[in-house]
Amino acid sequence: MANDLPLQGKTVLVTRNKRQAAPFRKKVEALGGTAVSASLIAFQEALPDECADSLREDLSEPGWLVFTSVNGVRFFFSYLDRHGLALSGRKKIAAVGEKTARALKERGARTDAMPDEYVAECLADTLKRHASAAEPISVIKGNLSRDVIKAELEPLGYQIREWVLYNTIQDEKGMDELRRAASRSHFDFITFTSSSAVHTFMHAVGDGEKAWENSGASYISIGPLTEKALLEYGISSHVPDIYTIEGMLDVMCSMSGKD
DSSP: OGGGSTTTTOEEEEOSOHHHHHHHHHHHHHTTOEEEEOOOEEEEEOSOGGGHHHHHHHHHSSEEEEEOSHHHHHHHHHHHHHHTOOOOTTEEEEESSHHHHHHHHHTTOOOOBOOSSOSHHHHHHHHHHHOOTTSOEEEEEETTOOOHHHHHHGGGTOOEEEEEEEEEEEOHHHHHHHHHHHHHOOOSEEEESSHHHHHHHHHHHGGGHHHHHTSSOEEEESSHHHHHHHHTTTOOOBOOSSOSHHHHHHHHHHHHTOO
């Protein structure tokens, strides 16, 4: 019965990028909740066309390709397609988590290493176990991605090269949507899937930050970095055991007391 759905009567603010928000919204609605989307960040291509020859040379050499996000996968293969490049079988591939590995599989690429915990520190530890210092490592990342892998592995003698494939920018239209949504909706849960979305959210709400904090809504973070970003503003949040959208949904269902 509809009334038995765990998120029945709950309103969830989804702050994901517009392209990625739809699956999250549908999952919330399937659990009986009402989802309100406000896209706070957008992504744009970052790697210049003149880097194509250098990337082609990199791909032709043995070593590791490391993907730190689904967006990295998307922009990487878009760049390859646009410049007539191909992923050679000489590269081993590491992915930060199951969603990134799934995105790679959809492009015909097999993941050779993935950490049990989907954060950069654990990905670095995984590479220490699977890659030798003689194998060059190329990291596919965005402009706001941390340099954990480089910081952790270079001192150990690993050769690290970073390719910034995309930039994360503020979605001005989405920020306006957030302000409008705040004026007409009460939220039971406010969800964040990245620290950049947290900072953009706080910039958008401005002086209304405390009002949001005291609105009675529960904040849900996808992982420890997002949790840390919220704590910078004095806001505590709930973090799932598994750092995925499904994990966030499990937390909300459990908190709703209708599992």
